[in-house]
Amino acid sequence: MLSETHSYTVGTLDDYSSYHEFEGMNLSGKSEFFLLSVRDGSELQNLSLDYIKGKKRRSVKISKSTITSTVSNGSFFSGATTYYVPVDPSVQFSIHYSLKEENSIFISNFYKDGYYESDQVTYSFNIPQGLVASISNGDKKTGAFQLSASNFKEDEDIIFMLVHPKGEEKETYFSNWFEERIGKINAINPKEIPEHLTQLKANGAEEELAAACFKYVQDEIRYLDIENGINAIIPRSCEYVLSNKFGDCKDMANTLVALLNHFGFEAYNCISKTNSREGEFDFPSLGKANHMIAGLKLKDKWIYLDPTEDNCLFGDPSIQILGTEAFAIGHKEQFFLKVPESPKSKTEVLIDYLLDVENRKIQVNLTFLGKTNTLLVNQKENTEVMEIIANKVFSYALPLKEKSISMSTSVLRFEGELPMAFLSELSTKTILQTDFLADIRSVFIVAGYANYPIYPLQINSSIRFENLTCSNLKVKEEIWTKECENNSLESKQSWSSYKSNEEFEESSEWTNFETFSQKPLIITE
């Protein structure tokens, strides 16, 4: 049993305080830690622990035994501090503390079940006259008001909020807030601009120049997520990023935008969400976003550039933002933009099997084209990753004999023995289990870093048999598009894109494939 009470008192847009109380019972029968995390930049005040007996409260000293940790597993460094408050077994307790903070833009998201999946959660707000809290359910509130479970729709787990001046549209305020701060740090020193970019500008090669700017940031700036303090949401200066050659998504996007703007392109920093985060980014709130990209308007068309994805081709959105939304800072006409669901480049994988059942030999060529090739290009030097790929794609030992990796196409050739366990020799026929086929979920991982298709994807397979003719084969037709022809079978699978593994596993596309792909091949004498 746990209840949470949170109250937020806004002074100005740049000054607010909050009070948080968690009351419950430690039922575990042993001492437990209560963990609370405080963002870098917030000032923790009056952290207290009370044990409650009836109507009496006894304050417990926690300063000595409280353990802190400044490590967040989510990033290289987040700056957040986690406090471990020990709570004795079988006691009713109350943990409460205040936070003093700047930037009311951080008042952004509120969970129906609170921070600890509590039974009862109440959020109270006090917004001064002159300001308004826009809420994702469509409400606008000023003064004192509350949110509790009854304010959430049945299928709604989070409510988003933005506090902004009355009379100003929330999107405009959100955009201006970022624009003002980024405007101060995105000046670019001409001396830092690589010569080859200046040369391209002089040659008038517009698209080539934009692509070169993208490639420069993508290749030369090392991705490193340090998200402490205000730099959790505001990029570091271009000067810092270009001299140190590292940065997080915001640093890389902002540097790219600054470079593009320097050369006269219309480019915007776009607050973005990756497809790992659920829901649509349709409300200007920090709680909706977890990424930043560059939006380039070239020849009246938007191009979404995410330099954090190594080897992402210019013009293609990165895999993690395909089909998501982005908020273009400073683009007054249309703040929310839709990132295409499909890449521009090819999204095709070819799998060719050559089987010699009699001699238990197998050869497989895996060809990754266009976008599906990104991971292989990124990892081409990493022999360990190549081994892992080989071991994941096949459930049995099939050594990688040869690899040919280029930006547009990569081919992996595997060759080895067909395990005895895949063959069941009956009196007049042999059953060949389909375990020899590549594990399609692992193919998805190679093609898009997730074990489900995150963009529409074509996988074409063919099995060619040596020492066998079509008359020897009996196959289920469902996964093979053609009856056996020229000693070979063919299968073409067009996969739709999915938002999550859960959604994919529930799809008929997957359940049908899973059923039929397990049907063995029957080889008759």
Add this chain to the structure above:
Amino acid sequence: MKTLLISFVFIFAFALNSKANGKYTWPAYTPSELPEQYKNDDAVYLMFVQTYNFGQFGESYFNNFQRIYINKKGAIEDYANRVLELTAEGKIVMLKGRVIKANGDIIELDDDKIIISNISSGRKYNDDLYREAKLIYPDVQEGDVLDLVFDVEIEGYVYSETMFLAQELPVVYSRITIINNSVLDLSAFPLNGLPDVKFIKTTTGPTFQTEQKNVKAIPDGYFNAIRPDMPKLIFNLWRPEENLTYDVVYSMDYQYEFYKYHAIKLFTEDLVRDGVIEREELTTTRFNAFLKVQKHLLELIDENAEINLTNQEKIRSYYLNKTINRKIYKSLLENFLMEQDADYEKCMTNSLWSGQFDAKVVALDQLDATFFIVKDVAGRDHFLFMPTKTRKYQIDEIPFQYEGNSGVAWKGEEGTLKSVSKINLPEGSEKETQQISNFQIILSAEAPHLAEGNRQDKFTGQYSSIVRGKKKTSLLEDLSISEEVLEPTKLGDTYPYQVEFRQTLEDTALVSDLDDELKMLDLSSFFPTSIFYEEEKEENYAGYNLLPFKKTQQFRFFIQCDAPITLEEKAGKSLMENGVGTCSYSLSQMGDKSIKVVCEISLKKRILQTETDNKDYADLINFYHTMKGKKWVFSM
């Protein structure tokens, strides 16, 4: 010799500098061509220099200088952002980094690129607090050199440690130096051909140093262990004018423990009064009485108990309150053995993953685990290991990390060591550690796709201590036995401690149609997910690998039907056998309504040190996984 003295002056200089205003003189760097032998490595340590300096006032300094050459782009991600794990004890006196660009430009790391993070594992007692130092090297490219130096001041002396010249990358030049300015004596043991060990008496204190060029990397795979022949240095810092011998360690241990924890006079009387043992047993079956006491005390251990030992009386009060911790367990057991004048030895060893125990070297760093060897009435030796945070060991159970290692055994009297001997801890065989799983699978002609039946899983040896106990859900899940807590139906009370689980199988989907006549049986869900750990197929087996234990796992499936059932595959056995073990499956028709499938894997070799061993192990893993996935064809 002159060169060596100069290098000492240099070491002292930077140790001194390190404490003064954070100024530090980096070792000189002269660019040179990377030797041919490293051309294929992503990165190498050009220098790896470790220095211990024991001060006059009870403090220790540890200084580590690392110089990494980034040879290939792949290493940038691994080394441009360095994470160092440092103990939470002591003070980081200095932590610096710099990049030496290929053109000679030097970029020192600003304060914002060096982050110290505190980490807590979040346990209330014995919390493992440690620190991470994160260094972010700017603008790193192939051909750059990354320097790193840190100096940690530790309150108190580090009395003993085992140090290696080899690291996770090849090292072009590796050096270990130990400088002793303390009032204690320093002794160092170069082992396994550690090269160029020098011992010099300087004005500031005796110093040891060893150095080597072109040191091979230590592989860092899941099963990798320290090779027994790996060159290493073990040092001790000890009381002056006293050799650290086993006599000294034993009597110190005795005095410390005896006065602090032992000496509950007449503990045996408490046990008799509590009915744990009968008084007569002490004369007739004394070893059995010891076993009863051991079991009784083991049950009293409470990991969450907050125990603060200050005097003799308290240890008795904890016992009388029936709440003890692991330290008290050990002390009470020894107290009982002493009171009964039992024939026992107190023994110490260390984990085989940290290297082979060297009984000739008396070093505190090797004395990691305590166990007793107690003789029974027939004079047979029995091992008893002290419990850990997660496991409680019964008599004759040897935790797998110590199996096959050596140790030292002490026999004493009233705090005086009477005899000392080297002992070899036996390595359990594949016959002792077993999983035998029997499945009775009943099919019905009316509903052929759903099976019923039951399963019985028996574990012995190392498996026994793994699956015993109440909170073993994840282990049972890994073994594909149960996703929920499962109480054993039988617990053996003699080694190898059989643990048995029985379950009913209901409406289990195992059978699918192959065509109108043939059916397939899929038994894969009954097999453990792996042989030892989930990602074992992705491991690159190389170097010296140590598997946890030898073992046999056998899965016997008896498939019965109420109608005739015929095995369509050729009956017989498929086998893979190599130097590491065997893996096999066999199938047979057992009458017209019954068929049998038996699958087995047996690991007979535990230490894999040749290419053939590693390949054989990988082959066994692959055979196991294909066997596990096999579909068995039959008709009904």
